[in-house]
Amino acid sequence: QSIGRLLGECALAGDVFLLSGELGAGKTCLTQGILWGLGGDEYARSPTFVLICEYPARLTLYHMDLYRLDSLDEIIDLGLDDYFFGEGVCVVEWAEKGLDAFDGEHIRVSIEHAGGESRTLMFSSNSTRYSNMLSALREMVLACGSMSEFELPNGEAQ
Numbered sequence: 612q613s614i615g616r617l618l619g620e621c622a623l624a625g626d627v628f629l630l631s632g633e634l635g636a637g638k639t640c641l642t643q644g645i646l647w648g649l650g651g652d653e654y655a656r657s658p659t660f661v662l663i664c665e666y667p668a669r670l671t672l673y674h675m676d677l678y679r680l681d682s683l684d685e686i687i688d689l690g691l692d693d694y695f696f697g698e699g700v701c702v703v704e705w706a707e708k709g710l711d712a713f714d715g716e717h718i719r720v721s722i723e724h725a726g727g728e729s730r731t732l733m734f735s736s737n738s739t740r741y742s743n744m745l746s747a748l749r750e751m752v753l754a755c756g757s758m759s760e761f762e763l764p765n766g767e768a769q
Contacts, residue, residue: 612644614732617751619648621744624670624698629706629713632722637730638704641722645702646672657704662689671699677708686712716740 618628618641628645630638643655651668658664658676666672673694680686686709694701695715706713716738725731736742 612640612647614748614752615641615644615646616648617644617748618744619645619650619668619700621747622649622670622700624700625696627695627701627713627715627717628703629710629717629719630702630704630722631707631719633724636722636724638722641720641732642672642674642702642704645700646674649700663694665699673697673699673701675701675703677703677705680708683709683711718744 622645630641632638639655639657646653646655646666646668649668649670649672651666651672653666655666655672655674656664658674659678662676662679664674666674675691675694677686680689691701691703691712695713703709703713706719717736718741719735721733721735723731723733734745734748736745
């Protein structure tokens, strides 16, 4: 949630976060942090059965879940572009199921279990704006001084 909160604080209208990871990896937990970083006070819940949840905050958060969708055509038929190119922030869980549908700028976050309650987060970006966001995130994490919670190897935000 701490990393998510930092991402939410840095987020701008139109930002898209594509999350991937196994069941229980922490995708919804990261989304919760993003929501709180945006100033929302609700608890994010997994939208597995409703596909999209909307949360009011400094910028509206659109929380999407592709887990139950079986094909790229189903994902495209949802018309997610209306959200991606809108004035809110989009977080997509199980994004790996529809990567070909996300051709705009975005940041990918892959979450893996690292034993116990620890997680490894790997970030990648397809734009300068998100590369700058990741650099700022790295600086904020380093300023926290708690490297036991955040491991950041040189050149890669994790």
